[in-house]
Amino acid sequence: MTLSCDALAYGYGRHTVGSGVSLAVAPGEVACLLGPNGGGKTTLFKTLLGLLPAQGGSIRLGNDNLADLSRAEVARRVAYVPQAAGGYFPFHVREVVLMGRAAYLGAFAGPTPRDRQHAENALARLGIAHLADAQFTRISGGERQLVLLARALAQAAPIIVLDEPGANLDFGNQVRVLAVIRRLAVEGVGILWATHAPDHALACADRVALVARGGVKNYGATAEVVNADALSDLYGVAIEIRNLAGGDRRVCVAA
């Protein structure tokens, strides 16, 4: 199942943030969105998820138009990891992860033992089973981000959209999330992922889209799209890309 959009225009209300965007994320593929603050990455994501109405163009999930699908059908195909908010009520982490099963349950139904098993497995996969009984509102921002990722895993969708999952994470957790994303891709999940760190894209993205005001500037294989000139232009500061000594791993540094 592929998430794709064609000639997409997106924005809030009458205000258009970007237009003419065509992207596709296939199973097992990691696509990364790079771009400055306020460049419209979150708006693009919300439009791709059907949370905001598209202003033009089309969005497809597999063979279906996004607009023709119910919320539950969309949620069974695409899971969303939003930027970690504080939460409103102090639910236990386990309950929050369980909510990832909502798309599989009827309006009057609650989670079954099988749903609970999905939630426990998701927590274990991210190594945060010890947080299960903690209050979601009391854990750190980084832990919350991992919990939301676990909730997306419990949702068991073939595509996962992550909005800057690394933004709140310490270095260790960033490395862990990167490893999880790689593993998910190997297992056949399609990943669409916005990040502030070009290094993350260099480390594990198959494709990269450069997003700025007005839409997607460039979209293609990582090696073709991510270069010093393009990044310098995108962020408005001088940037170089260097090879780490003794290997072919590329990193991004300020010039």
Added chain:
Amino acid sequence: MKSLAWGAAVVSLLALIALAFSIGSFAVAPADVLAILWSSIAGGAHAAPPNAEAVVLSIRGPRILAALLVGAALAGAGSAYQSVFRNPLVAPDILGVSSGAALGALLGIWFSLDPWSVHLLAFAGGLGAVALVYALAAAYRQHDPLLLLVLAGVVLGSLFAALIALIKVLADPFNQLPGMTYWLLGSLAAVTPDESLAILPAIGIGLGVLWLLRWRINVLSMGDEEARSLGVDTRRVRLAAIVAATLATAAAVSISGVIGWVGLVVPHLARMITGPDNSRLLPAACLLGAAFMLAVDTLARGWGQTELPLGVLTALIGTPLFLWLLATSRRGWQ
């Protein structure tokens, strides 16, 4: 341990009910109360005085039932409203159900209608006010739906308040105004057996639907966008929860008059005990609301010669309780 706590809560409520039956200007011994109730359920004779039977069965019985139902309805609806609006300071009146019901009731009193018509007008007024608020908010699609609902509720609520004030000015100050004032302060003093049974279906259906939706409402309380991305049709779940909570509240208010605080403070207190999960919060709020309302109503009729208005008592008790809650704990929501 958890079932023990629920058991203890139910037993305390039963004890409170027995106490409420025996307290009042005509004291009935608890043993006589039990004997009278038992003989009315199982048949057979009892040794209690005959006038005690009249007091227990036709005066206190309906009033106690009404207090339990009104308290459970207000607190249960309040807990659902607080989850749906993701705000622990929201009460069932936020969408105008109380002011709409008050407008309906006052119109009925103004036109000198019979008590049943006044109840019906109050019930219809409560439902109509929320329907109007919802329709108004739905007309503006591009904005945050929760904010619009609250704004529309506040705006129409103040319009209803103005109309209520107008009716009070125009009403006959001797024959109509006292009844209106009492209605606006809340009272169960005049509740008949038929009235307390009449609100049972609407409150039962309202709270029943909220109970069925309890897990969806949990997901909804994570926020509109998150709930939608998790596969919940938030507009429909929110509408269903609002309709169910409004049905229960309107039925309660239609016989009790306006009673504030219960729908705000009791769910808050319940959330401190059970946490935010509606599968525990909703029954806890209903139990606690029923007990609180019964205790307040018993106090209102038992403290002396004059009956105290319920709305006044709930505010007198609710305000310090609420301030204490704010000072001691935020566990329930943050």
